[in-house]
Amino acid sequence: MLENFSEIRVETPVDKIIKQIRSLISSGQLAPGDRLPAERKLAEKLAVSRSNIRDAIQKLEFYGILKTLPQSGTVVAGIGITALEGLITDVLKLEKSDFSSLVETRVILEVNAAELAAERRTPEDIIELNKALAAYEKKVRAGKQAVEEDLLFHLKIAEASKNAVLKSLMLIITPDIVNNFIQYKVCDDNSELKVYHEHEQILEHIINRDSEAAAKAMRAHLHEVTAFSKSKNILR
Structure with missing residues (x-):
């Protein structure tokens, strides 16, 4: 019977930030090349610390979803891998x-x-x-x-x-x-x-x-x- 239960995972602020950004990308509200607001503005809007914003961006950069360009800020990377990565996540859930x-x-x-x-x-x-x-x-x-x-x-x-x-x-x-x-x-x-x-x-x-x-x-x-x-x- 115990095997039928799954661990309950408590989402961190970083998880929630990542989920919001990925949702905006998958819905088309954020397109390849679009620039994210500055860390300070995002932190104020989402009511989280700037370190949370920074950690979320770093993780999304690691997976190739975002990229930070010198003097241009953080932008959405190419849609190919990003879209497919999102689809794989959906498949794993369903x-x-x-x-x-x-x-x-x-x-x-x-x-x-x-x-x-x-x-x-x-x-x-x-x-x-x-x-x-x-x-x-x-x-x-x-x-x-x-x-x-x-x-x-x-x-x-x-x-x-x-x-x-x-x-x-x-x-x-x-x-x-x-x-x-x-x-x-x-x-x-x-x-x-x-x-x-x-x-x-x-x-x-x-x-x-x-x-x-x-x-x-x-x-x-x-x-x-x-x-x-x-x-x-x-x-x-």
């Missing part, structure tokens, strides 16, 4: 029974991304991957969840694959999968450190240009989320 299909797609994309990254990576890619790995380790050792840092590491692998379409597809489906996984699974310090060491192994294979080993390590790394998606579908 058809959670198909969650495993999204995870299967992620595995296909990420395994191939790791393989291609090992073949095509540049010295600059290795620098960026090391930075992303260090950011993840810092959060984990501080006892904090590192969802965005985890995702960033995987996206840097996709960038190193030199396949822009593959990266775009990952950007669409991965954030909701990762957040869903974190929401329903209790992640302790040991499991977070395990993920860190798995990241280390994947990066080592990419550095050594061992495409077969990189793909195999990525598949093993995603085994847990794959098993989780199957069990989640069964429970529902």
Whole structure:
């Protein structure tokens, strides 16, 4: 019986700000290239702190929905990925029974991304991957969840694959999968450190240009989320 209950998630001010902005984009009230009001004005209008506004904008930038341009402020990014990302979110809300299909797609994309990254990576890619790995380790050792840092590491692998379409597809489906996984699974310090060491192994294979080993390590790394998606579908 307990399995039929789901965790109740209390929305933070940042969550509510993000929801409003995404709603305005999906409804067409905010179009690509439109500029958002200044942080101060938004904070006054929404009755929240400027730090809440800043955090929401940073998260939406991370997912490619907004972008900040020098001397131009924060604007809505291209509609392609933004629209699709919104559609994927709606699908996850309405058809959670198909969650495993999204995870299967992620595995296909990420395994191939790791393989291609090992073949095509540049010295600059290795620098960026090391930075992303260090950011993840810092959060984990501080006892904090590192969802965005985890995702960033995987996206840097996709960038190193030199396949822009593959990266775009990952950007669409991965954030909701990762957040869903974190929401329903209790992640302790040991499991977070395990993920860190798995990241280390994947990066080592990419550095050594061992495409077969990189793909195999990525598949093993995603085994847990794959098993989780199957069990989640069964429970529902």
